[in-house]
Amino acid sequence: MKYFLLSLIAVSLASCGELRQQSNKKADLHTQNELNNNALHWEYDGEHDPEHWAELSPEFIQCAEGHFQSPIDLESYSIKSIKHDLLQFNYHPCSVDLVNNGHTIQANIEASDEALIANGEAYALQQVHFHSPAEHQIDGIIYPMEMHMVHVNEEGKLAVVGVFIKEGHENTTLAGLWEKLPEQVAEHVHPEKNCDVLHLLPDVHTVFHYSGSLTTPPCSEGVEWFVMKNPIELSKAQIKAFxxxxxxNNRPVQLQDMLSVEEID
Ligand SMILES: [Zn+2]
Structure with a gap:
């Protein structure tokens, strides 16, 4: 049985710069993890592809042995009741550091510590990155791209908002980032315009929620996933540019007996 509850969307007026100081420590930690993981050579094709990630390092064992692995085909699971009825997005326009990290194009973001309130917990937005094709599926439908907005709370717990991307109109919010995508691995680009992160979300915030994992090594579990049911649009040229x-750069869907999915409307 499905339960549909109202998710309240709140917009705070605080500037992202005010909380920059507090976010720096976590951003540094994040960068360190990113570097460590990149040092271990994993890929989407060839002999280091997703089938072999767990063999590359003992740290990657969850990729093969986890029971709550992401991504998934959301509607192949029975969608169950909801534990929370409140999801708030407090995103503000922020400057971004766009980097080609060897696995995706990632926008590291200076954001407030309460960018996302989920189930009463506050999360800071750390970075936004992209996969093509999409990683999650809805009943076997595979969108051309998927955006992941990665958040972390004070305890280091991760919450990721996933947004499907379909081909359509030019996405003017992302146009600033897409002006010059970093082509070389480890190349950084600093777009002049702030990115209005809130406007990257679709108009209707119906989400699928489940507890899963990182979709890249080390495939750590305990990641709270909020996958938006409705896609946003990028033009054909924008998708081609990415x-x-x-x-x-998408991990195949995982079949996980123990997972349960909720729909929050
Ligand atoms: Zn991702």
Missing amino acids: RKQYHH
């Missing part, structure tokens, strides 16, 4: 850098 695919010039990365195509097929």
